[in-house]
Amino acid sequence: MSAAFFVLAHPFLESAFAAGTAIALAAGLMGSVVVLRGQVFAGDALSHVAFTGALAALALGVDLRLGLYGGCVAFGLLLALLGRRSAADDTVIGSAFAWVLGLGALFLSLFTTSSSGTGGDGTAGVNVLFGSILGLTGGQALADTVVALAVASAVVALGRPLLFASLDPAVAASRGVPVRALSYGFYVLLGVTAGVATQAVGALLLLGLLAAPAGAAQRLCARPVAALWLSAAIAVGAMWAGLSIAYVVPVVPPSFGILAVATAVYLATFARAAVTRRLDGTDTTADARDLVVAP
């Protein structure tokens, strides 16, 4: 109700809500698969790459989105290739990311120094890091909406086989599910999601948009398909609530509002589990999840 009121009030809010809804839908659906596969770290990795990719594009004077999507999708494919060798060592991964981020700092400095005469300033770097959904122009918002909806429908289309392959790759492979192709598809979709979410909540915070709604949903219901939709619903709800908070309290950055709501929902699921456990002495949700996910 109130959201509808805001949308009528300002055109920039209209694009923010439209793009934000689509992006939250994509991130919520995608995040569910990410958490199910235990690959939250891949989201972490992509957030580093998104930052560096976007700033490399800016430093080279190309459109930001070219670097963003290019970097994220290329890195997603790389992860898919590496994923064949069992989970790589977190030290190696962490070191590589830190270096990628260091490169991002370099591009940021190159960009801010090279274009200081033409209006480029530190804002670009901060926007890439923390997002600027209220600053999207109509055209950008439209492009983001289309991309995000494409990702969402791809996840829905791949839904069952993708969840099957994520939960139990060995059985899925033996039942004729193309596990390997799905893995590539998953990483490409994740890369695109990261690219599009960076424009909404920023490279550093997209991890939260992927992990928090999905984590909450999977704590609330044990059935993977239901959790998928619940996660999308929570993400979209967090997006709307966060944008409204940011509109009402101008000092709050929209990214913070969105993340705060998503985190609060996740926290509430823990509180709920604690209360249930105290009431009937068992933790039913956790038990059910153990049965579902235990490899």
Added chain:
Amino acid sequence: MHALAVLAGPGLDPVADVRRMLALHFMVNAFRAGTVVAVLAAVVGWHMVLRRQSFAGHTLAVVSFPGAAAAIWLGVSATAGYFAGSVAAALVIALVPRSSSGRPRSQESAVIGTVQAFALACGALFVSLYGGFLDSITGLLFGSFLGVSDGQVVTLAVVALVVLGVLAVVGRPLLFATVDGPVADARGVPTRALSVVFLLVLGCTAAEVSQITGALLVFALLVMPAAAAQQLTARPVLGLALAVALGLVVVWVSLAVAFYSPWPVGFFVSSFGFAVYVGAAAIRVAVRRRQRRVAAPADLAPVGGHGTAAVPA
């Protein structure tokens, strides 16, 4: 930085260059702070890599950003904010997980991811509340060694001494608990208390390192030298010494290069750190290959897998 680079571009005589650089008080302070941080980060990082707690270290480092941002907003010193953020987060991490066994790992990583992202979002909020310069935000995230005050150097040194002292006291049992948790437990080593102490040590260290490399690039000093050392040797004392030496080289070279270049110091620290790590990995591969050819057991056993069994997921 630009003004400096123009003012004092590198000449042909390296000795004169170094002397000119060290004539500036803030560069002396930068080297002092960098040295303290490099030693501390290498020692703690060595234990951390062995314990496979890199992501805990990463999270603690990230949390120092909202801590510092909040401190600046409230008008307190950023140093206090770094420590408050990281130590508080270390306590939270120490209290929360491992309460229920058999919790799926995927949930745990979702928690860590959410905590990280939310911490960074809080940082963004505090920066927005402060409404100050954008420079400060990139400084907090990517590091700046300019303007390290005398007082800050003293604080860094005191905290580093305390942390190293604690680590010296708990060192042996900690190593035992890391390498073989169940056996250490059976022998009466308080593994749970040790892991809490280590998380606090890690929190203090992450806060110290953040002040030089920025919250996002802590890995460069905390992990890379230590991981490089562990590629080269499995012996604890030698490994620690090697990690410290590599850390010092990385910091000193980075500071010197950054002084004469317009690019940020975080870029150099992470690049040199990564180069050191890749170099060490390459040496290990080469040594292994030769060993296989000679087919003789040697001291340079692969270290990578040792900690895996010991640390519970």
